[in-house]
């Protein structure tokens with residue numbers, strides 16, 4: 549069944565989180581996180597190791613309870629709400645798979661997931677080349693990940709979250725995942741949150757990006773406006789250096805006599821004109837450079 553035709557009336561904001569705190573003993577994983585996610589969008593969740601991504605997704609999926617603040621999915625607290633939980637799917641890197649054959653686990657999901665699509669599951673089995681008769685304990689790491697991606701996509705949950713679920717998958721398998729996610733999303737729009745460290749590779753999926761850093765949400769913006777926060781400049785090295793002087797340079801690459809720098813500065817019309825007149829090329833800012841810039845501060849690198 550298409551999630552859009554579900555008996556549930558979806559509020560415009562699928563997820564509402566207010567002043568969330570999550571702690572593990574004396575470790576505070578998230579503090580003061582507030583966010584609103586709309587239905588039927590693809591969100592990228594990025595952050596450095598230990599920044600709190602898994603903690604956030606675990607709370608949304610009701611794997612954990614918030615220590616403070618409120619969490620609402622479709623207007624309701626997902627914790628101990630079986631109806632909401634059946635409409636939320638979190639695929640974690642660890643897979644959370646029982647030691648059973650692929651075919652048996654698919655049968656289980658078919659029972660439990662109200663929107664399960666068997667045709668999609670069969671196609672993904674073929675595309676990922678997964679042996680339906682094999683026990684998951686005998687699968688390679690990448691195969692386990694691909695199977696997790698299959699389960700997440702074929703579940704067609706209105707809120708589907710992948711937490712680094714593609715670790716160990718080779719590049720062709722990751723491309724299949726991205727292609728299938730986009731294809732299915734176009735046909736059956738729903739909300740995805742995709743956490744990843746492969747920012748440029750997965751970036752083309754995202755409409756909006758959430759960046760968490762040290763337990764706080766530091767950015768929630770559209771990909772387009774994030775890319776507009778800076779610009780890449782390329783051309784003859786000497787000219788590029790002269791042009792970038794005084795600007796906040798995020799990164800640089802030298803290829804023979806040519807150089808490309810990325811700068812954290814909104815490319816005004818004036819800057820564009822000057823660059824063009826100087827024979828330089830302006831390009832979009834790589835999300836990865838922006839991410840590194842925003843999450844690398846001196847206190848992160850104690851001497």
Ligand SMILES: Nc1ncnc2c1ncn2[C@@H]1O[C@H](COP(=O)(O)OP(=O)(O)OP(=O)(O)O)[C@@H](O)[C@H]1O
Nearest residue numbers: 572575576577595596597598599600601602603604
């Ligand atoms: N079960 C736990 N017990 C104690 N501390 C934990 C536990 N799980 C997470 N933490 C701590 O909470 C913080 C956030 O962890 P979390 O797993 O949410 O980060 P992450 O952004 O998903 O990291 P990564 O990118 O490395 O997977 C870290 O400091 C981590 O050490």
